[in-house]
Amino acid sequence: MASTGLSSSNSSSSSYDLSFKILLIGDSGVGKSSLLVTFISNSVEDLSPTIGVDFKIKLLTVGGKKLKLTIWDTAGQERFRTLTSSYYRGAQGIVLVYDVTRRETFTDLSDIWAKEVELYSTNQDCVKMLVGNKVDKESERVVSKEEGMTLAEELGSLFLECSARTRENVEQCFEELALKIMEVPSLLEEGSAVGKRNILKQKQVHHTSGGGCCS
Amino acid sequence: MKALRRSQTSSSSNSNSPSSSSSSSSSSWIYLRSVLFVVASSSPASCSSSDRGRLKSPWSRRKRKHALSPQQWRSMFTPDGKLRDRGAKFLKKVRSGGVDPRIRVEVWPFLLGVYDLSSTQEERNIIRTEKRKEYEKLRKQCRRVLKHNDEIFKLSEAGGTSSFLLVGCNSPNSEDAVSARESLSSEERSPSINYSEHLTASMLDGNADSKRFTDASVIYDSDSSDSDSSEDPEVSQTFPSTESREENDPRMSPKDESSPSKTEVQSRNIEDFASWQRIIRLDAVRANGEWISYSPTQAAVPDERARRSAETVGLKDYDHLEPSRIFHAARLVAILEAYAFYDPEIGYCQGMSDLLSPIVAVMTEDHEAFWCFVGFMRKARHNFRLDEVGIRRQLNIVSKIIKFKDSHLYRHLEKLQAEDCFFVYRMVVVLFRRELTFEQTLCLWEVMWADQAAIRAGIWKSAWSRIRLRAPPTEDLLLYAIAASVLQRRKQIIEKYSSMDEILRECNSMAGHLDVWKLLNDAHDLVVTLHDKIETPF
Numbered sequence: 131m132a133s134t135g136l137s138s139s140n141s142s143s144s145s146y147d148l149s150f151k152i153l154l155i156g157d158s159g160v161g162k163s164s165l166l167v168t169f170i171s172n173s174v175e176d177l178s179p180t181i182g183v184d185f186k187i188k189l190l191t192v193g194g195k196k197l198k199l200t201i202w203d204t205a206g207q208e209r210f211r212t213l214t215s216s217y218y219r220g221a222q223g224i225v226l227v228y229d230v231t232r233r234e235t236f237t238d239l240s241d242i243w244a245k246e247v248e249l250y251s252t253n254q255d256c257v258k259m260l261v262g263n264k265v266d267k268e269s270e271r272v273v274s275k276e277e278g279m280t281l282a283e284e285l286g287s288l289f290l291e292c293s294a295r296t297r298e299n300v301e302q303c304f305e306e307l308a309l310k311i312m313e314v315p316s317l318l319e320e321g322s323a324v325g326k327r328n329i330l331k332q333k334q335v336h337h338t339s340g341g342g343c344c345s
Numbered sequence: 346m347k348a349l350r351r352s353q354t355s356s357s358s359n360s361n362s363p364s365s366s367s368s369s370s371s372s373s374w375i376y377l378r379s380v381l382f383v384v385a386s387s388s389p390a391s392c393s394s395s396d397r398g399r400l401k402s403p404w405s406r407r408k409r410k411h412a413l414s415p416q417q418w419r420s421m422f423t424p425d426g427k428l429r430d431r432g433a434k435f436l437k438k439v440r441s442g443g444v445d446p447r448i449r450v451e452v453w454p455f456l457l458g459v460y461d462l463s464s465t466q467e468e469r470n471i472i473r474t475e476k477r478k479e480y481e482k483l484r485k486q487c488r489r490v491l492k493h494n495d496e497i498f499k500l501s502e503a504g505g506t507s508s509f510l511l512v513g514c515n516s517p518n519s520e521d522a523v524s525a526r527e528s529l530s531s532e533e534r535s536p537s538i539n540y541s542e543h544l545t546a547s548m549l550d551g552n553a554d555s556k557r558f559t560d561a562s563v564i565y566d567s568d569s570s571d572s573d574s575s576e577d578p579e580v581s582q583t584f585p586s587t588e589s590r591e592e593n594d595p596r597m598s599p600k601d602e603s604s605p606s607k608t609e610v611q612s613r614n615i616e617d618f619a620s621w622q623r624i625i626r627l628d629a630v631r632a633n634g635e636w637i638s639y640s641p642t643q644a645a646v647p648d649e650r651a652r653r654s655a656e657t658v659g660l661k662d663y664d665h666l667e668p669s670r671i672f673h674a675a676r677l678v679a680i681l682e683a684y685a686f687y688d689p690e691i692g693y694c695q696g697m698s699d700l701l702s703p704i705v706a707v708m709t710e711d712h713e714a715f716w717c718f719v720g721f722m723r724k725a726r727h728n729f730r731l732d733e734v735g736i737r738r739q740l741n742i743v744s745k746i747i748k749f750k751d752s753h754l755y756r757h758l759e760k761l762q763a764e765d766c767f768f769v770y771r772m773v774v775v776l777f778r779r780e781l782t783f784e785q786t787l788c789l790w791e792v793m794w795a796d797q798a799a800i801r802a803g804i805w806k807s808a809w810s811r812i813r814l815r816a817p818p819t820e821d822l823l824l825y826a827i828a829a830s831v832l833q834r835r836k837q838i839i840e841k842y843s844s845m846d847e848i849l850r851e852c853n854s855m856a857g858h859l860d861v862w863k864l865l866n867d868a869h870d871l872v873v874t875l876h877d878k879i880e881t882p883f
Contacts, residue, residue, distance in 0.1 A: 158695065159627035176631040179695040181771045181779070184853050185846065200846075207624060207695045208616045209731055213770075234623075 146189060146198040148321035150311055151220055152304070155243050156227035157235040158206035161263040164294035165227065166203050169304055174295055180205045183217055192308045197321075199304065211246070218250035222317045223257045223307045230262045230291065231270040236277070244285055255317055257310045258287035261303055266293040402816075402869035403441035404792075404862050412443045412788075418452065426466025428455070433804045435462075440795040440818070443788040446639065449707045456794040457720030459713070462802050473713075480712035483683040491659055491682075494619050618685065621693035625681045628698040629674035630663050635783040636706035637669055643706065646672040658682070676705050680715045687719065694729035697722075699775040703787055721790075724797065724820070728774045739773045739824055740766045742879060746828035749875050754835045763845035768852045772827045779853075780830070785861040792865060793822045816873045819880065822865075829867035830859060 154162040163177045163184075170186050185202045202221070204214040218224070226243050228235040239260070247258065260282040262273060275291055282289035288306055292299030311317045413435070421428055421435050428435055432455065444452045454460045459476070460469050637644045651672035655663055658678040663671045677698055684701075685692045701718050708714035727735025744766045748755040758764040771779055776793075778786050796818035799805045805818050819825070831838070834851060842848050 158624050159631075178631060178633055178699065178779070179628050181696050181699075181774050183849075184771075185850065205695060208620070209694050209729070212733065 146196040148195055148312070148318070149198040149200070150222045150308065150317070150321050152199055152201045152223040152225065152307065153217055153221040154201065154203050154225045154227060155214070155246065156206060157229070157232075157238050157243075160206065160227045160229040160232075160235050161294045162206065162225075162227050163203050165225075165261070165263060165292070165300060165303070166201055168294045168297055168300045169201075174297070179207075182210060183214055188304070190305070190308075192305050193312060195312065197308055199308065201304075215246065215250045218247065219252045220320075221251065221256060222253060222311045222320060223259065224251065225259050225261055225303070225307065226285075226287065227261045227263055228273065229264050230273045230278075231264055231267050233272050236262075236273045236281070240281060240284070253317070253320075255314045257307060257314065257317070258285060259303065259307045259310075260285060260287045260289045262289075262291040263294060265291045265298065266295045402866045402873075404865035404869055412445045413438045413448070413452065414445050415448050418445075418448050426469070427464070428462055431802060431804060432462035432798075436795045436799045436802075436804060439791055440799070441792075443791045446784075446787075449787070450709065450713075453704070453707060453717050453794075454713060454720075456791065456798055457717045458723070458798065458801060459716045459720055462798065462804075476716050477710075477712040480683060480715045483686050483715075484679060486686055487679075487682045490618060491622060494622065495659075616692060618689075618692065621685045622682060624695065625678055625685070625693050625698070626659070626661055628695060629660065629677040629681070630666060630670075632670070632674060632677060632698055632702050634667075634670055634673075636673070636702060639783055640706045643672065643709065644669040651675070654679075673702070673705060676711055676714070677701055679711055680705065680718060683715055684718060684722070688722065688726060691722070691726045691729050696775045697729060699778045700725060703778075703783065703790075706783075707787075721794075725776065728776075736770070736773060739821070740769065742821055742824045743769055743773070743828050743831070745879055746825060746871055746875055747831060749878055750828070750871060751832060751835060754832070754839060757839045758848075761843065761845050761848070763848055766831075768845060768849040769827050769831065771853060772830070773824070776823055777826070777859075780855045780859055781861055782857070785859070789823075789826065789861050789865065796820070796822050816869055817876060819872055819876060821880065822868060822872070825868035825871045825875075826864050829864050829871060830855060832871075833864075833867065 154166060156162055158179065163180050164174070166186055167177065168174060170188055180203055183202055183204050185200055188199045188201060190197055190199065202217050204210070204217060224247055226239050226247070228239050230236075247256075260278060262275070262278045265271070278291065279289055288310060290299050290303050290306065292303055294300060311321070417438065418435075421432075423429060435455070439452070439456065444456075455462060460472065464472070646668055648668040651668035654675040655671050658675050660671070660675050660678055663674060666674065680701060681693055681697060684697070700721060701714070704717050704721065705714050708717055728739075729735075744755075744764055747758070747766065748764075755764060758766070776786075777789055781789060797820060799818040800820060831852070838848055838851070842851065
């Protein structure tokens with residue numbers, strides 16, 4: 131699942147040095163999909179709740195390396211959790227999102243989501259990032275930045291506050307995560323292994339599809 | 346998900362397909378769009394009759410009929426307001442062309458089983474009144490719980506909380522919970538200890554087991570027969586005539602739920618009513634606004650009224666929305682919450698707002714929209730079960746359809762470990778709502794509802810003899826349509842995609858690229874060829 135998740139024979143023209151899998155988790159309505167959509171495109175709009183899982187691919191250059199990020203967006207509701215849990219597998223980065231205007235989304239991160247990560251993440255060195263979203267609603271804020279930083283320390287994760295609506299810190303969020311992933315040798319190796327395998331695979335696919343329709 | 350995928354794989358691979366080789370010879374059948382005859386001619390080996398091609402799909406371009414018009418609709422009734430021939434003609438018409446938007450508000454309650462197809466106008470008037478009262482009662486109970494939750498929330502903000510929640514957790518026994526509540530807020534106690542009291546106690550219970558839902562059902566049942574009468578003199582009985590009408594349908598009367606509830610709730614279950622109420626409000630304000638251009642009256646709702654209704658249901662974070670969307674969101678909240686009460690095994694699950702939104706856009710009265718939704722959910726509720734059984738069964742059927750129809754594609758999926766068809770998950774859960782436009786979705790649903798209504802009423806057995814033989818109405822038309830949408834992309838999937846993720850992405854981005862009638866037409870072909878292999882006989 132993890133390795134196949136990162137191949138993209140579809141876009142053969144786009145080449146990259148490293149490929150990472152990133153997962154977005156957190157309660158319903160904290161803005162996981164909005165963060166992703168804001169990061170991928172420029173649109174800022176209300177999004178319908180995510181059903182099951184979805185993913186988007188972003189190519190960017192960080193630290194002089196061409197990266198391909200496959201970012202998985204998951205449904206937040208409890209009921210989808212059995213389903214989404216299999217998507218932790220093989221992720222090099224996990225973004226834990228809460229809404230700074232709703233305290234329960236913050237407490238759920240330590241009570242529920244951090245435990246899910248421990249339980250399902252197959253990658254010991256996996257980089258975590260805590261993200262407090264919706265800072266554009268400053269007047270409604272109930273979770274302070276300090277609280278966020280404290281939790282991030284407890285979880286051993288990176289920390290940023292951002293706003294999908296104003297785009298504030300959205301790119302930084304993914305870039306910092308990617309940078310951190312690249313600092314971890316084992317993850318770096320995974321990312322480049324997938325990249326190489328992917329190039330081989332593209333060739334194969336190209337061959338078979340050129341040779342005829344049967345495989 | 347992993348569990349889902351694994352078990353899926355093993356169960357779908359044990360059915361041997363005698364025809365699995367037949368369709369490989371017709372790899373491009375989907376592109377030869379002389380439509381009807383393609384199926385018959387290109388898969389000669391599969392099943393039997395060679396005259397299958399004679400049965401034209403009601404949705405083929407040549408044969409496609411217009412939607413049921415207002416004039417046709419009116420002419421279908423006898424003077425005492427009964428549908429002629431128990432609605433056979435009516436359903437056949439809807440099945441082949443959908444319903445004119447102007448009469449949807451009248452037609453849907455029939456399609457969705459709110460009204461019996463053989464009911465008279467007088468009978469419907471009675472049912473309508475009863476159902477309205479029943480809905481209002483559910484709403485009243487919702488408001489009570491909401492108020493109660495708010496107070497708990499305030500208490501928790503003040504720091505004096507966990508005592509109550511702990512009591513709730515430790516004692517599914519409602520008496521304890523009730524007494525705990527007395528000590529917390531005596532003024533909140535309502536005069537009649539009833540459904541909402543018990544439900545509150547059990548639903549706030551963070552570690553609830555299967556018992557809580559059975560309790561809730563039982564309580565609901567007893568409540569329906571007496572309790573609230575002191576407050577609501579006009580409501581003496583909640584489920585009076587419904588029973589006879591819906592006896593073969595356990596979903597319509599919650600009292601029959603006690604046994605399935607045990608099996609359904611066995612999987613871990615930490616969701617509670619309070620969290621449903623929260624998520625319902627979150628989802629309501631971000632509901633798709635596509636309906637607006639189709640419902641001019643609701644779109645023109647005055648700002649004041651919209652805000653009033655939003656306040657009534659305790660909507661939050663709606664200031665950035667247009668009045669029409671605020672109003673719509675408030676109605677969604679009211680109805681979804683009532684539904685969570687009505688069907689506590691399912692409660693609320695994301696995706697249900699996708700299914701309700703079009704109903705709310707069409708039905709102007711909340712109580713009518715609610716009962717139509719109940720009718721819709723009779724089948725769709727299985728999509729939202731905690732144990733995933735409903736979803737698994739449906740993905741399995743899609744997988745089987747593809748396997749029988751196109752073994753080449755199926756082998757490719759197997760190679761990618763994608764034969765469980767998880768990539769169509771979202772289409773199954775919200776019945777194509779995310780992939781089709783508003784109007785297209787409604788057409789598809791109407792056709793699907795007509796099929797299901799025909800099966801419920803047993804009409805097709807006698808009246809649709811020709812149809813019965815070849816392409817009987819099916820409970821699972823949606824799944825054939827989903828399989829058709831995948832098959833339409835077979836070439837791309839086989840030649841270009843080398844992982845399940847890529848197929849998932851393809852499926853999740855079908856929006857705007859589908860033609861509902863072509864989809865139905867292809868689905869029809871699949872029903873014709875495969876229904877006897879896929880479905881157990883009725």
